[in-house]
Amino acid sequence: MNISDSQTPAIIGYVTPWSAHAGQHLAFKISSRGSRTFTATIVRIDSCDPNPNGPGMKLVPVDAQLNDIYAGQEQPVFPGSCAYGAIPVLKDIPRITLDLTVQPTLEDASLQTLVALQNQDGTHGIAITLTHGELGFQSLATGEQINTGVSVAVDLWTSLRISIDRDGHVQTISSGTNASEETFRNTARTKVLFSLAAFDSTTVCFAASWKGHPVQAFNGFIESPALWGASNESYDGQSQDSLLAHWDFRPTLDHGCVANRVDSDTPLVLVNTPMRAVRSSGWTGRELDWKHAPDEYQAIRFHADDLSDCDWQTSIDFRVPADMPSGVYGLRVDNGEGVDTIPFYVTVASEGKHARIAFLAPTLTYLAYANNARGNFSGALAARVNAWEAYPHNPDVVTTFGASTYNYHSDGSGISLSSRLRPILTMRPGYLTFMDEHGSGLRHFSADSHLTNWLREKGFEFDVVTDEDLDDRGVDALRHYDVVLTGSHPEYHTRRMLDAIVAYRSVGGSLMYLGGNGFYWKIGRAASAPHLLEIRRAEAGMRVWESQPGEYYNQLDGEYGGMWRRNGLPPQKVAGVGFTAEGNFRGSYYRRAPVSFTPEYAWLFAGVKADAGDALGNFGLSGGGAAGFEIDQTASDLGTPAYVQVVAYSDDHDSSFVTVPEELLFNRMVGKPRVHSGIRAHMICGFGPSGGGLFAAGSICFLGSLYSAGYDNDVSQIVENCLRRFLIVSEASRDMT
Known part of the structure; x- marks a missing residue:
């Protein structure tokens, strides 16, 4: 039967594909309750944070060739495989x-x-x-x-x-x-x-x-x-x-x-x-x-609740104009009873004009968490959503459009497949994930707008590359860029994606990994079903369900699943640091390591007020601090390159933080001893033999600290110092070439 209820939004939709460049088409599938007509506008999504004490929601109208009004159609959902x-x-x-x-x-x-x-x-x-x-x-x-x-x-x-x-x-x-x-x-x-x-x-x-x-x-x-x-x-x-x-x-x-x-x-x-x-x-x-x-x-x-394709009719076919800059956008639709903003990305064709900076949007991680029902949408969180006029719909209440790979089927088995051919509530401007007493409670798509808004406020031109672009095109998707920036939590990747990042770095590309618990799970994708992501949670790792023995190999690509650490590409080999501890959504701070005061690294902290022993980043819109929730460390035996140094490390995490299981043996930690070990995040920096730079924050909460004091703060200064230096180094390398 058609699954719908009184909580289903009055108007909602999805788009396929998620990204396109000039001349390509995006198909928007809209369901309007009662088949009411609706209007549509394009907005550029700069900031998704509705916190009154934050940067605010910034949805900038964009002039686009759209009709004045569109015929509405109420489109049903039929789950079950x-x-x-x-x-x-x-x-x-x-x-x-x-x-x-x-x-x-x-x-x-x-x-x-x-x-x-x-x-x-x-x-x-x-x-x-x-x-x-x-x-x-x-x-x-x-x-x-x-x-x-x-x-x-x-x-x-x-x-x-x-x-x-x-x-x-x-x-x-x-x-x-x-x-x-x-x-x-x-x-x-x-x-x-x-x-x-x-x-x-x-x-x-x-x-x-x-x-x-x-x-x-x-x-x-x-x-x-x-x-x-x-x-x-x-x-x-x-x-x-x-x-x-x-x-x-x-x-x-x-x-x-x-x-x-x-x-x-x-x-x-x-x-x-x-x-x-x-x-x-x-x-x-x-x-x-x-x-x-x-x-x-x-x-x-x-499963009676499987849902990989709503199979809705196209309501708007949008051709990306030649003059539309790369960025994060949304189609905003309004039928008089409700409003929805459907995100999409404009990218740059291989032969197009590229900026020097790329934001690598972790869209496959968004997909893994798509419609994650956490069971926390009540009481204080629901009240905050109402008070802040945040995105009102939550998968705890609206179950029409399926759940995430962090949820379970009705028979209790873990959900191993996720599809973008359905409305995704968790990928909406203003979506709140947590009742964060110390910040905004944003994660994933909304949290990554802390970076895109910072880039715009600081005047950095950038393009967007999505995870799907990276998987489809490999290193060619990155080769035009001097610096690639990640979001707060780039967790899910195919081998082709990680190989592309490693190859990009090996030829002098600079990577700024600005999150935590990244490059962790190995996923399956298939060219014949590009809308799907598959995860088999094999062997170990922080997981809410586990695959059955004998079911560790993906159905989509036939490859072994589980953590990248078990598949020969630990996160440390890709970005210098890897997942080591997790706790509540609460941020702590960093302290500068002694090496950060040497001439080799002092430039990174130019203008930073924190001296030796001082707290750095003890503020922010994600848990109230720059270091928290899920944190990463270096590990030379797992692939951290010798040319990077730990320039800062976090401290004073609360008792909710625990070491992740893959880091532990019966009576000791796995691997070799580490500097600044224990429940700590490592901030690293260094330059490789090909001239490219590598920076990692080692914390999911890090980007939430960019905005404090109107971007006039230590975390913002460090990111700006790093980005500018990486651009200078890249330009010098190119001139020498």
């Missing part, structure tokens, strides 16, 4: 038999469909269902339900062989191993008068009924099913049946469909991207890579 497609003609077959092995993962009072044999629009046919763990049959025409008394246990594999004849005789053979590890084989016979509808079917749908969208979706695993047809009336075995269809649920890198082994011209279409590369009933544990033993992974895991 399934697989559907054509089946052979059954009208001359007296009996059909369906073989499938299933493992439900949620015993639900509502009806879940294992498989439907139906006409194309689902108005006629028969569904094989589960209710409270009992197998049943439902008429799709009338809704009549017949229960069989056959139990199908949650979290256990059950093989089902279901035979249906034209006279309504249905035989179900169920077999498997129960919770007491006893094998069973049961036979049940049922009279189903509406079973004749199955023989008029033209379509099969697994894990739901199909009515142009999934209905009564299933939570659980289904293994490669088969459909047989018989030429006689007996039930005496497979030998008298002919194989009509056998659908291959083994994982492949074709993400949109499932092959039919009998007829390659009739594959099943996958809807809302169910989870593949999962263990099936024959998994032995001897092989952990699905590519090496595909027969042990011949199941698909479906």
Whole structure:
């Protein structure tokens, strides 16, 4: 059914793709309640912080060729994954038999469909269902339900062989191993008068009924099913049946469909991207890579709340004008009942005119956290949103558009896939994540506007490069820039992205990593599904759920998942520092290290008031201090280059901060001893052999301290000193070349 409620925004939308350069098109998909007409304007998004004590919301109108008014359309959302497609003609077959092995993962009072044999629009046919763990049959025409008394246990594999004849005789053979590890084989016979509808079917749908969208979706695993047809009336075995269809649920890198082994011209279409590369009933544990033993992974895991594509109609097709500068923008739509601002990015074509500075927008991290329901939107936070006139919608309340990879499916399993083809509430100007008593409580998209606003206030021209640009183009996306700046939390990356950053630095490019817990998780992406991100939370790391053994390899690209630290590219090798500790959203301060007073590094602190031992950055809009929440350290054994030095380190973090698990062994820390060790962030700086500079703040809260005293503060001064020096060094290197 269509998922919507009274909390769904009056107008909301999404855009695909997220970025474009001059001459390219962006498709905006808008849902307007009641199909009300709406107006649209373009704004440049400089600041997303609604805090009255901060820089304020800065959405600058941009002159663009848009219509005065647009026709509105209320567009529904239909969650639930399934697989559907054509089946052979059954009208001359007296009996059909369906073989499938299933493992439900949620015993639900509502009806879940294992498989439907139906006409194309689902108005006629028969569904094989589960209710409270009992197998049943439902008429799709009338809704009549017949229960069989056959139990199908949650979290256990059950093989089902279901035979249906034209006279309504249905035989179900169920077999498997129960919770007491006893094998069973049961036979049940049922009279189903509406079973004749199955023989008029033209379509099969697994894990739901199909009515142009999934209905009564299933939570659980289904293994490669088969459909047989018989030429006689007996039930005496497979030998008298002919194989009509056998659908291959083994994982492949074709993400949109499932092959039919009998007829390659009739594959099943996958809807809302169910989870593949999962263990099936024959998994032995001897092989952990699905590519090496595909027969042990011949199941698909479906969820009733999967949502990878809202599939809305395009409301506005926007062609980026040739004179539109690179930057962070938004389409602001208003239908009189509500307003929405849909962010997008304007980039620069490879052959275009580039600025010297690039902001590397961590859009794939935004996607990993998209619609993260934290369970904290009530009381003080809700009151602050109202008082500050911040973005009013929160995923705790608005559940229509799916959740994040930090949340769980309704069956309790972790969400491993996230899509940008849906409205993303957490990626809106003015969105508040935390009730921050010491600041604004911003994270991700909103928090990164602390940097973009600072750049504009300081007069630095910059372009935007998105994570997707970096993954698609590799180092070519960065090669035009003298300095690349990151956001506050660039956490999720593919190998191509990290290789590009390392390659950029190796040829003299300068990197300023201005956040914390960056370059941490390895993700999967596929060119055939660029809207999707996949995370398998393997082995270790700070994680809210963990992947099952044998399910550490991605379905999208077939690569091993988990932390980059376990994949040969620790964060220290990419940006000099890596995740070491985490606590509450509370910022502390830095102290200057002795080396910072030497001539080699004193330039970085020119104009900074903090002397040796003084607190530096004990202020800010993110937790009240520059060093906090998630913090990073150097580690020579993990790849920190020898040419950087720890120029400052954080101090006095509160008792909520703990060392992350991958840093700990039974009785000691992993790796070699470090300078300024313990619960501390490391600020580093240095110049590589090719002339490029490397700076890292080692803290998620760092950018929140740029604004204090109208940008006249120590943190702002350090960032400005660093950026200007890196630009000078780059210019000198280029002149020498």
